[in-house]
Amino acid sequence: MAADKQSVNMTVNGKPVSGEVESRTLLVHFLRENLRLTGTHVGCDTSQCGACVVLVNGKSVKSCTMLAVQADGAELVTIEGLANGSELHPMQQAFMDNHGLQCGFCTPGMIMSALDIVNRNGNDLDEATVRKELEGNICRCTGYHNIVKAVQAGAKAMGGGS
Amino acid sequence: MYEFNYQKVESVSAAVAALKNADDGKFLAGGQTMLPTMKHRLASPSDVIDLSGIAELKGIKASADTVTIGAMTTHAEVAASPEVQKAIPALAGLAGNIGDPAVRNRGTLGGSIANNDPAADYPAAVIALGATVKTDRREIAGDDFFTGMFETALEEDEIIVSVSFPVPRAAAYMKFENPASRYAIVGVFVAETSDGIRIGVTGATPCAHRGLRLEAALAGKLDSAALDSVELPVDKMNSDIHASAEYRAHLVKVMAKRAVDACN
Ligand SMILES: Cc1cc2nc3c(=O)[nH]c(=O)nc-3n(C[C@H](O)[C@H](O)[C@H](O)COP(=O)(O)OP(=O)(O)OC[C@H]3O[C@@H](n4cnc5c(N)ncnc54)[C@H](O)[C@@H]3O)c2cc1C
Ligand code: FES
Ligand code: FES
Numbered sequence: 192m193a194a195d196k197q198s199v200n201m202t203v204n205g206k207p208v209s210g211e212v213e214s215r216t217l218l219v220h221f222l223r224e225n226l227r228l229t230g231t232h233v234g235c236d237t238s239q240c241g242a243c244v245v246l247v248n249g250k251s252v253k254s255c256t257m258l259a260v261q262a263d264g265a266e267l268v269t270i271e272g273l274a275n276g277s278e279l280h281p282m283q284q285a286f287m288d289n290h291g292l293q294c295g296f297c298t299p300g301m302i303m304s305a306l307d308i309v310n311r312n313g314n315d316l317d318e319a320t321v322r323k324e325l326e327g328n329i330c331r332c333t334g335y336h337n338i339v340k341a342v343q344a345g346a347k348a349m350g351g352g353s
Numbered sequence: 354m355y356e357f358n359y360q361k362v363e364s365v366s367a368a369v370a371a372l373k374n375a376d377d378g379k380f381l382a383g384g385q386t387m388l389p390t391m392k393h394r395l396a397s398p399s400d401v402i403d404l405s406g407i408a409e410l411k412g413i414k415a416s417a418d419t420v421t422i423g424a425m426t427t428h429a430e431v432a433a434s435p436e437v438q439k440a441i442p443a444l445a446g447l448a449g450n451i452g453d454p455a456v457r458n459r460g461t462l463g464g465s466i467a468n469n470d471p472a473a474d475y476p477a478a479v480i481a482l483g484a485t486v487k488t489d490r491r492e493i494a495g496d497d498f499f500t501g502m503f504e505t506a507l508e509e510d511e512i513i514v515s516v517s518f519p520v521p522r523a524a525a526y527m528k529f530e531n532p533a534s535r536y537a538i539v540g541v542f543v544a545e546t547s548d549g550i551r552i553g554v555t556g557a558t559p560c561a562h563r564g565l566r567l568e569a570a571l572a573g574k575l576d577s578a579a580l581d582s583v584e585l586p587v588d589k590m591n592s593d594i595h596a597s598a599e600y601r602a603h604l605v606k607v608m609a610k611r612a613v614d615a616c617n
Binding site for chain 2: 236252257
């Protein structure tokens with residue numbers, strides 16, 4: 192079959208982008224290969240690990256389980272869109288301060304999911320809520336303990352507390 | 354993933370027409386089952402028809418006795434809906450416990466029941482609540498909708514438009530979940546309806562079914578002790594790396610008892 196090409200336009204980290212993709216191009220591949228935004232990772236082929244989570248119109252989505260064409264017209268935020276120059280986003284800073292990562296492979300997805308958790312649950316998060324909400328993000332290194340602490344601290348910092 | 358033609362349509366009739374014109378077309382809803390299946394090359398449709406632009410498939414309407422949910426309504430929307438939380442809290446809770454937040458942000462009611470995974474949650478609620486599935490051409494009773502493993506009463510080109518759930522007097526859903534995917538190893542939905550107590554069981558057998566033995570043992574009363582003596586046919590249960598048939602038969606009873614207790 193001749194490759195069915197589609198043009199897509201979307202806003203990624205505040206900037207309009209466009210491109211030609213095959214219908215079967217996954218959003219994560221468009222981000223990584225066309226836009227060279229390689230902070231979004233691929234950790235599985237079963238839609239279970241969450242390393243690929245980005246925000247699409249403000250909601251957490253596994254970018255390995257969405258076609259690039261399905262994001263046509265959408266507003267996206269990836270891990271690259273969080274820091275302000277050299278100043279880290281409070282959630283990124285909290286992962287650093289709380290030792291919320293070891294190899295770092297899962298971290299972009301953890302942080303993007305954490306932002307969605309704060310959006311829906313506010314800045315004062317208890318441990319049980321964070322653990323339940325992170326069910327779709329797998330980490331092979333940390334044992335989660337410090338990730339949970341980082342998300343709680345980051346949520347507080349985003350609300351202006353420390 | 355193999356190549357395919359993608360098109361996004363704006364009406365139910367255009368979607369049905371697009372499917373009729375395709376060699377081997379498939380509707381795409383949230384993609385949370387279909388895209389992983391296509392990545393694994395277990396499905397390779399020639400045409401993918403995206404339903405996400407069809408306004409009439411979205412949204413939730415509640416009246417005094419029925420909650421009607423559009424097929425393209427996401428699990429997250431059902432879970433967060435004040436109408437569903439008020440009328441059928443067990444259904445909002447079920448939706449809020451499917452997979453994980455990112456799956457719930459994309460996955461839909463229509464996609465879940467059309468797919469009819471043996472371990473999916475919604476089928477238990479559709480059966481127990483005596484829901485009606487409305488398609489582009491007819492209405493199908495919940496009891497008749499799920500026909501076999503990954504099989505439903507839908508025709509190839511038939512679209513689910515919405516599902517109407519009668520509001521029960523009381524209802525509860527208990528799931529023993531797979532810790533990796535959150536799919537149901539066993540899930541039991543108990544509802545006290547105008548039609549008596551109805552029970553939907555998922556995860557246990559190749560296709561979600563009505564728990565007729567459990568219903569008979571309850572004999573119209575929400576008393577979990579009445580379930581102790583029920584014998585469930587172990588040879589009909591699924592057996593896999595997650596749970597043996599014996600264990601699943603045991604879990605059906607345990608989850609049913611917990612759900613009955615939670616109704617009270
Ligand atoms: C990591 C992970 C965990 C999950 N955990 C759970 C869980 O705990 N419990 C659970 O129940 N599910 C779970 N799921 C499945 C999830 O709920 C899916 O969203 C759902 O099964 C399919 O819905 P979808 O909207 O994504 O449909 P799609 O994947 O887009 O489509 C699925 C099938 O339905 C057909 N279809 C879709 N919409 C319609 C329609 N309106 N009319 C006719 N046919 C239609 C499609 O053609 C396709 O064959 C999980 C999925 C993942 C990836
Ligand atoms: S790469 Fe998307 S969930 Fe694993
Ligand atoms: S830090 Fe290595 S996978 Fe999470």
